[in-house]
Amino acid sequence: MKLYDYYRSSAAYRVRITLNLKRLEYEAIPISLLDGEQFSENYLQLNPNQRVPCLDTEHGTLSQSLAIIEYLDELHPQPALLPADPWQKAQCRSLSLLIACDIHPLNNLAVLNYLNSEWQIQQTEKMIWYHHWLKRGFTAFEHHLMHRTMPTDFCCGDTPTLADICLIPQVYNALRFDFDLTPFPLIQDIHRACEQLPAFQQAHPDRVHQDKT
Amino acid sequence: MKLYDYYRSSAAYRVRITLNLKRLEYEAIPISLLDGEQFSENYLQLNPNQRVPCLDTEHGTLSQSLAIIEYLDELHPQPALLPADPWQKAQCRSLSLLIACDIHPLNNLAVLNYLNSEWQIQQTEKMIWYHHWLKRGFTAFEHHLMHRTMPTDFCCGDTPTLADICLIPQVYNALRFDFDLTPFPLIQDIHRACEQLPAFQQAHPDRVHQDKT
Numbered sequence: 001m002k003l004y005d006y007y008r009s010s011a012a013y014r015v016r017i018t019l020n021l022k023r024l025e026y027e028a029i030p031i032s033l034l035d036g037e038q039f040s041e042n043y044l045q046l047n048p049n050q051r052v053p054c055l056d057t058e059h060g061t062l063s064q065s066l067a068i069i070e071y072l073d074e075l076h077p078q079p080a081l082l083p084a085d086p087w088q089k090a091q092c093r094s095l096s097l098l099i100a101c102d103i104h105p106l107n108n109l110a111v112l113n114y115l116n117s118e119w120q121i122q123q124t125e126k127m128i129w130y131h132h133w134l135k136r137g138f139t140a141f142e143h144h145l146m147h148r149t150m151p152t153d154f155c156c157g158d159t160p161t162l163a164d165i166c167l168i169p170q171v172y173n174a175l176r177f178d179f180d181l182t183p184f185p186l187i188q189d190i191h192r193a194c195e196q197l198p199a200f201q202q203a204h205p206d207r208v209h210q211d212k213t
Numbered sequence: 214m215k216l217y218d219y220y221r222s223s224a225a226y227r228v229r230i231t232l233n234l235k236r237l238e239y240e241a242i243p244i245s246l247l248d249g250e251q252f253s254e255n256y257l258q259l260n261p262n263q264r265v266p267c268l269d270t271e272h273g274t275l276s277q278s279l280a281i282i283e284y285l286d287e288l289h290p291q292p293a294l295l296p297a298d299p300w301q302k303a304q305c306r307s308l309s310l311l312i313a314c315d316i317h318p319l320n321n322l323a324v325l326n327y328l329n330s331e332w333q334i335q336q337t338e339k340m341i342w343y344h345h346w347l348k349r350g351f352t353a354f355e356h357h358l359m360h361r362t363m364p365t366d367f368c369c370g371d372t373p374t375l376a377d378i379c380l381i382p383q384v385y386n387a388l389r390f391d392f393d394l395t396p397f398p399l400i401q402d403i404h405r406a407c408e409q410l411p412a413f414q415q416a417h418p419d420r421v422h423q424d425k426t
Binding site for chain 1 (some may be wrong): 261262263264270272275276277279280281283284287288299300302303304306307309310311313314315317318319324327331332334338341342345349350352353356357
């Protein structure tokens with residue numbers, strides 16, 4: 001398998017964590033979003049959506065990080081990335097989508113570039129925008145964690161699931177953009193728990209970037 | 214079951230289509246996003262994310278339309294809303310997420326309100342923004358449809374799936390905001406096919422609004 005990847009893309013970061021958790025071998029092919037490599041004619045043929053990640057498999061290419069993760073989870077069921085119980089599974093997907101739909105799409109590079117190129121929104125204002133959606137999403141996420149039936153090491157139990165895989169790259173972005181995590185102690189706890197795991201460590205943007213250079 | 218709903222929310226519209234396809238009875242409770250009812254203290258307790266839809270079940274509340282739809286599909290497997298084959302299922306989820314992550318979050322009411330209230334972005338500019346993300350997403354969606362191994366009536370086969378359930382509310386929004394669908398003939402074909410089905414007809418915002426008033 002080949003993963004079209006960019007070290008700082010949080011959607012690609014999710015897939016790297018998953019591949020590591022599943023102990024799957026893959027070849028990473030960097031697509032520099034900063035240099036606009038996602039818009040090249042070659043990449044368009046692989047992924048018409050012109051984003052990363054994109055997984056190249058024996059069947060063809062697959063885009064959208066959550067679709068990739070669920071696919072890998074179905075093909076390689078251990079360790080399971082979703083709870084078995086339908087209701088718990090639904091809650092886990094809901095937390096994941098809270099990150100993937102309500103926070104990340106507003107804060108990705110394509111959007112930040114638009115704000116600047118089309119409307120000349122400056123860095124300070126862009127960071128207010130960035131923090132606004134992060135705060136709103138993380139407040140809901142923390143609320144969910146607070147109302148779990150019992151405390152667990154990770155978002156949805158004592159092993160990492162899709163929800164942790166979505167949360168950790170978003171926390172990386174939050175820290176990178178000086179977002180204050182003090183009001184979110186449960187998110188911080190989960191971040192610390194994930195940081196202990198090699199699968200998360202080896203997927204970290206700094207680590208990936210360092211290995212490459 | 215109760216569905217906290219808003220007739221023009223395309224995420225809620227997806228869940229209405231699903232409930233109709235599965236022939237499930239539910240009570241719709243309107244939450245007016247225009248009047249800010251999603252920010253009330255009562256609703257916050259039900260859905261800390263302060264968005265619609267939210268499904269109230271015997272186990273508690275569940276938010277995020279895609280999590281709700283997959284949950285209903287697991288509990289009530291007929292008619293199936295995802296292909297059985299893992300690769301086809303992954304492609305179907307990928308198309309759905311293209312709408313749910315790459316288009317819809319940028320064009321929803323909360324975002325359009327922010328652009329106006331914080332930066333005084335006017336209607337004309339907001340529509341350029343709206344069309345920009347729609348065009349980019351629909352171009353990728355149409356490309357996917359064009360490269361199907363064989364033509365089918367719906368996005369992923371000859372019955373509606375999650376991908377159609379996500380696409381149709383986005384087409385409704387596109388039409389509402391005068392987006393030119395001429396470059397997207399395959400999306401138009403699928404829209405016409407879905408329009409023939411009672412489950413889609415009865416979930417349409419105009420129909421829901423009319424029934425209520």
